[in-house]
Amino acid sequence: MMGCMNRPPPKQLYPQLMELPAMTPEARAKIEADAREHINAGNAALAQAQNDYHRAMIGNDTAGMVAAMTRQRVALGEMESGTAALRALSEGQPPRQIALAWFREQMNLSPGASSVDGPVRPFGISWFHFISMVVAALFALTVLAFGVARHRRSIALVNQLTKATPVPVPVPVPVQRPPAQPPTPQVTAPPMPRAVVAPGRGWIGSLLVASIVRETPHVKTFRLVDPNGGPVPFTFVPGQFLNFSTDIEGRTIRRSYTIASPPSRNSYVEITVKREDEGEFSRFLHDKLAVGDVLQVSGPAGAFTFDGGTADNIVLIAGGVGITPMMCVIRYLTDTSWPGEVFLVFAMRSTEEFIFREELEYLQRRYPRLHVAATVGSRSEGTAWMGLEGPISRETLAHAVPGIEKRRVHLCGPPPMMEAIRGLLGELGVPPDQIKTEAFGPATGLVPPARPAPPPPPPASVARLLDKVDAAAADVSPQQAVGPATATVSFARSARSAPLPPDKSVLEVAESIGVPIDYSCRVGTCGICKTRLLSGQVTMEVQDALTDEDKANGLILACQAHALHDIAVDA
Ligand SMILES: Cc1cc2nc3c(=O)[nH]c(=O)nc-3n(C[C@H](O)[C@H](O)[C@H](O)COP(=O)(O)OP(=O)(O)OC[C@H]3O[C@@H](n4cnc5c(N)ncnc54)[C@H](O)[C@@H]3O)c2cc1C
Ligand code: FES
Known part of the structure; x- marks a missing residue:
């Protein structure tokens, strides 16, 4: 064995084959003899290398194990070359072809990758491979082009949205109903304006009616989705509500509806609405609204929430x-x-x-x-x-x-x-x-005692305006007042004023003389009726929608504000 180990390796077989121009009987005998010598030598070297490997393994000699494995590979190669030569001889191949076959194998080339034996092929590979590679390259380029185009479109959209001017209040529009085919929830083009965030009002935008389900004879559930697809464009906490607005017979009507679906399912929101026999908005939702219509929505709002974090x-x-x-x-x-x-x-x-x-x-x-x-x-x-x-x-x-x-x-x-x-x-x-x-409606007596909201001192410009209002107050006819009044409310921006009975809110009096103040819930939770108090003091039964900052800035909720003495508001 040791002898075998030190024996010089036989002369390389394949170069010899390349040098042989034609197959003479002598050449054939010589190749055969050389091939057998390679097989024998390889066999002996393989046995030796295997023994050495085992010994190295027992002695935990990893370097020796690696060296023995390398020798096993060399020995196998020798046996392989000898065997291949014998096989080629038995199949009658010319020596040059045997050698070329070996080189192709060593270079991982396909059997036909030679200009020596076959037709000319692109880059030395078969036409099939060449065409496959071209197709794959074209596909990759197309995907890349689509990716770049999509990325550019997203950036353009983001720029467009971030440049959008915030809308102060939801703009009520009549129900938008496409003229011909009823649209499906998967509207893709043209994209509708997405989220607009207005200070203090949350998200404002459009939601598409995806389905309407009757729950009971008087209650329906409306599933709403983002008209542009994807998840709903705002987040909310279980228990919050949305504010809806629409034009009904030329008047803007706003109402609040709780989100009945959970935030854990964010591809839609659902509202479940009871139809009031004389109710304006709920009848509109039940009787007029159809799948595919678009609703103007703002929110979410509300503090009547529970997500499992504050109690066990x-x-x-x-x-x-x-x-x-x-x-x-x-x-x-x-x-x-x-x-x-x-x-x-x-x-x-x-x-x-x-x-x-x-x-x-x-x-x-x-x-x-x-x-x-x-x-x-x-x-x-x-x-x-x-x-x-x-x-x-x-x-x-x-x-x-x-x-x-x-x-x-x-x-x-x-x-x-x-x-x-x-x-x-x-x-x-x-x-x-x-x-x-x-x-869900006026809840007198169910709320904590009212607390007075002190007003900030009016700025000089407002004081001048108030003087005008006082003069205008004399013009208001007593018939416009609501109930016996103990105070007057002045609406500075509208230059109007009216008696303010103790049982009427600022919002109700404003409505009675045509001073516009937006509202939705009328129960102090949505914040739509926030108005600045310019002078005097008011009490509010519910102030859920007012933040500390709102209070510091003199904001009140017109739907909740009552007063026993004269007040002025910025409306
Ligand atoms: C925070 C919040 C969440 C809410 N969530 C939900 C909800 O999830 N589901 C839901 O169904 N509601 C909900 N509501 C109530 C909802 O906002 C509306 O108040 C309700 O749908 C009634 O609105 P409407 O326009 O149909 O009725 P309105 O026109 O406001 O009428 C209100 C009531 O007055 C009566 N009425 C109206 N006009 C007349 C008339 N001329 N003569 C006699 N009676 C009259 C109606 O029958 C009705 O009962 C919620 C309210 C709030 C504040
Ligand atoms: S209308 Fe909602 S808080 Fe006044």
């Missing part, structure tokens, strides 16, 4: 369509597998008015920590009901929510129902500061 369990009490903020919370908490317990106590007029009944039953089966107690005023014909009947009572609450006095409670429903439940919660020992409420 929650009690939700809802009446009628007041279920919408609760549904958003429940959907969000179950979507995100919130570990806390959720109690829903829900009252409705009749079984057919049980909004989201199937979904609540489904969620209750899937999430054992969700407890639903529903009570109905009456059973509607054709519906089954084995649950509670009558309004929510003290016993219902105590039974449905054990230890309610220690839990955080959210309450939303018609004002009389909310007032009654507040009383029951008080009897059950729930501290008032553990109760959060949202009214």
Whole structure:
């Protein structure tokens, strides 16, 4: 073995083959002999290298192992060359071709890659490979071109949006309905203006009606999407609402609707709306709005929120369509597998008015920590009901929510129902500061005591304007006043003034004499009616929409502002 190791390697076989111009019997014999010598030598060297490898492995000599492996490869190559030569001889190939085949193999070339034996081919490769490579290169260039074009378009769009002038208030437009085919939610071109963020008002823009689903005889759910596709262009917290505006018979009407879908599903938002028999906006939504229409929206707004971060369990009490903020919370908490317990106590007029009944039953089966107690005023014909009947009572609450006095409670429903439940919660020992409420309409008596908002001193220009207003006040006829007044409200910008009865808000008086003040919720939560108080003092039952900064700047909510003494506002 040692001898084999030190033996000089046989002369290279393939160069010899290249030198042989033709196959004579002598040449053939010589090649055959050389080939056998290569095979034998390679075989012996391979055996030796294998032994050396094992020895190095046992001795943990990694350098020796690497060297032995290298020798094994050389030995295998020698055997391979000898074997290939023998095979070529047996198949009758000329020696030059045998050598060329070896070189091609060493260079990883295809068998036809030679101008010696075959037709001329591009870059020494086959036409098939050449064409495939050209096609692949063209494809890559096309993808690159598309990518660059898309990038340029995105930059242009971003520039366009960032240069957009913020819109101070939502611009109400009539429902935009395409003339011919009903459009699908996937509108792609031309892109509609996206998010505009107005100070204090949040996002303002358009949402497209993607679907309308009837939930009960008087309630429908409207699914809204971004007309440009993709996720909705704003973020929100479960329990927040959006402000909608539209023109109805030449007047701009604004209303607020809670987002009933959870933020965990961000490709759409849903509002669930009850049709009021005499209601302007809800009838418009129910009777006129169609899939494919576009609505003007701003928001989100509202502090009646719960995302699971501020308590480890929650009690939700809802009446009628007041279920919408609760549904958003429940959907969000179950979507995100919130570990806390959720109690829903829900009252409705009749079984057919049980909004989201199937979904609540489904969620209750899937999430054992969700407890639903529903009570109905009456059973509607054709519906089954084995649950509670009558309004929510003290016993219902105590039974449905054990230890309610220690839990955080959210309450939303018609004002009389909310007032009654507040009383029951008080009897059950729930501290008032553990109760959060949202009214969908005026909620007198359900809110903390009003606090006076001191006005900032009016600037000189405003003081001059106020003098004008005082003079104009004499022009207002007493018939325009609303109820017995103890004070006067002056609207500086409109140069109008009117008596301000204690039971009327600044907004109501403004409306009665045609002074325009925008509004939406009329319950102090949306902030649309923010107005600057120039002089005097007002009280506001709800000030949810006012930030500390707003208060420091003398802003008030016209829909909530009442006064016993003269005031002036910037409207
Ligand atoms: C923060 C917030 C969130 C809300 N979320 C939801 C929600 O998720 N779902 C929902 O359905 N609602 C919600 N609302 C209520 C909603 O904003 C509207 O107040 C409601 O849809 C009624 O609006 P409307 O224009 O149809 O009725 P309006 O025209 O404002 O009328 C209000 C009420 O007065 C009655 N009325 C109107 N005109 C007359 C008349 N001439 N004579 C006698 N009665 C009359 C109507 O029957 C109705 O009951 C929410 C409100 C707020 C403030
Ligand atoms: S109208 Fe919404 S806060 Fe006054």
